[in-house]
Amino acid sequence: MLNISNNPIDRDEILKDQSAYQDVMEKSASRRLVYLLLGLLILSIVILFLPWTQNIRARGKLTTLRPENREQNIHSMISGRVEKWYVSEGQLVNRGDTIVFISEMKSEYLDPQxxxxxxxxxxxxxxxxxxxxxxxxxxxxxxxxxxxxxxxxxxxxxxxxxxxxxxxxxxxxxxxxxxxxxxxxxxxxxxxxxxxxxxxxxxxxxxxxxxxxxxxxxxxxxxxxxxxxxxxxxxxxxxxxxxxxxxxxxxxxxxxxxxxxxxxxxxxxxxxxxxxxxxxxxxxxxxxFYYITAPQDGYVTKAIITGIGETVKEGESIFSFIPTNFDLAVEMYVRPIDLPLIQEGRKVQLQFDGWPALVFNGWPGMSFGTYTGRIFAYDKAASPNGKFRVLVAPDPDTAPWPKLLRLGSGTYGIALLKNVPVWYELWRNLNGFPPDFYVEEANPTKDKKGK
Known part of the structure; x- marks a missing residue:
């Protein structure tokens, strides 16, 4: 109310029929509101002192540990003309199976004898x-x-x-x-x-x-x-x-x-x-080289040169190929500021696309549907996107990864670091400080027993 008029307005008289106003103005209701706010404040203070696991979060995708197990393009060793396809896309082939036949095109090799x-x-x-x-x-x-x-x-x-x-x-x-x-x-x-x-x-x-x-x-x-x-x-x-x-x-x-x-x-x-x-x-x-065969057991995923009679140049890709046997790994990229905290063997919690999970970054014990991996290797030079590539392999001591995972699927990785209070983590993020790093020391009691 702007109180522009000189005539006084009796607010209680006007709002006496409104039940919400009456509930608010009651002393007991006001007291409950205060208790509620006070409880929320105490809960917030308690939450601030709860332990929080620092982590490094990064997006990635599924790949393989060994380069020869990744998707590859099969090239033609010679220039020629596509004469016949012996397989279809998505077909499983064994090592040595003929996939495509290429005829000669250069005049100096046309003599049949x-x-x-x-x-x-x-x-x-x-x-x-x-x-x-x-x-x-x-x-x-x-x-x-x-x-x-x-x-x-x-x-x-x-x-x-x-x-x-x-x-x-x-x-x-x-x-x-x-x-x-x-x-x-x-x-x-x-x-x-x-x-x-x-x-x-x-x-x-x-x-x-x-x-x-x-x-x-x-x-x-x-x-x-x-x-x-x-x-x-x-x-x-x-x-x-x-x-x-x-x-x-x-x-x-x-x-x-x-x-x-x-x-x-x-x-x-x-x-x-x-x-x-x-x-x-x-x-x-x-x-x-006229007959292009499968280099190993796998699937023909995509034909790049498709038609009969198409010419292919020397070294040109003809089809892409994925091996059947491979060791899965997650390829994710971390910021340069987080690279000093990356160590081979450190655990990483992973969420795969298509596998629903309930994830709490700072409370791994309350996360469900995630899988554990260990850092296998990381690049010593930055990638073109300005970040460093990290390879994460399955942890043999935990539950195995799903068998239906496919190469190229998206992942969400969380590398677990040090346990700190929630208030410290909020303060660190507000100031832009990097996460705390620590190295686990050997148990002195165990060492004494070993001696």
Whole structure:
């Protein structure tokens, strides 16, 4: 009432017929209201001193512990054309079962006898390796034979050379003897000539000395000619020795060159053989990529390339696949401020989508329908969303998780920390402080007993 008018209003007179007003104005009703408010106040104070379990709450989803058990996309190893599907989406397949057939699309692999012809080329190249190897072995035998013949020829030429040198020396001695005899005969003829001029010797004796002089001159000339011939033979023997050495050296060098060429050709053929073998192996491996099989037991969840006749590129996904056997885990993300409180082995209460639960964050004993897990691992680097990923595995000491859980389902996780009063938790949240962290100490009484 604004009390604008000067006329007084009797409120009790106006509201005397209203039962609610009368109930409120009664003293007993007012007293009950005060008691009620006082009781609520006391209850609130008591609640403030009740224990509260600090916790870290995070949303997440179901995944697997091991990477190979998660949903995966199966890719095509080659470019090709989808020809036939052998399964349908959602079908259970065993490891090695054929799922889809892809035909060849590249022109260099279209030959239906490509592997056989490649094998023929490989065999031919392998035969050429044997041929070059045998040729190299034959040339090695030829080189050894040339070395043996060279040794014999050199011994023969050296013997002839030594004989020629000895003959030259012998003829040289004979020539020196002939020269001496000729000088003696010449001196005797001169003395006979003087004696003849003095009339002491006859003409017959002079002619005999002259004849002896002519014979020694002839003999000297003959021996000199023989000596010169021996010198020529000696020079020829020396030249023949060099010829034998050069001739066999040239033949051996040529045989060695041919052998090295054969070995080089053999190595080149072996290199080509290896290339052809690799190519043949690649062809055989590629033919095995036409049929895409299941990598392990699981379900074909979704076909990405669906139609018959569609082309698929190398490395492109064809369908997604989920294994049948896997170890469930919860993948949830925590704030960076809560990461120092995360420890491997710490318990986490989990609520799964589709499994109703009555959850009290700070009073885990009053929560129903939740399941217990333990922190298995956590990332050492932040995810793109700015939070840190934490993997939670089932706790073997508690009730098992539901069997009907499926990968990708949502979860709500509560990591339990320290027990504090409710008033402290309210004060901490109002001030933005992080939860308290503690490490459970070993029981000293137990340690003493153990000692």
């Amino acid at each position: 490509l592997i056989e012809r490649s094998a023929n080329q490989t065999d031919a190249k392998k035969a050429s390796i044997s041929t070059y190897t045998e040729k190299a072995a034959a040339l090695l035998d030829q080189i050894n034979a040339l070395h043996r013949n060279q040794k014999l020829k050199l011994e023969q030429a050296e013997n002839y050379y030594y004989q020629s040198r000895l003959k030259v020396e012998s003829d040289s001695i004979d020539y020196q003897t002939a020269v001496i005899n000729y000088d003696i005969a010449l001196k005797q003829f001169d003395r006979q000539q003087k004696l003849y001029d003095q009339g002491l010797k006859s003409l017959t004796e002079l002619e005999k000395r002259k004849q002896t002089l002519q014979e020694t001159l002839y003999k000297k000339t003959s021996i000199e000619n023989k000596w010169l011939s021996s010198k020529n033979e000696y020079i020829n023997a020396k030249l023949n020795l060099n010829i034998v050495r050069n001739e066999f050296g040239e033949k051996i060098a040529k045989a060695k060159s041919d052998r090295l060429s054969a070995l080089s050709s053999a190595l080149e053929a072996e290199s080509d053989y290896n290339k052809l073998s690799i190519q043949q192996s690649n062809y055989s491996k590629r033919s095995g």
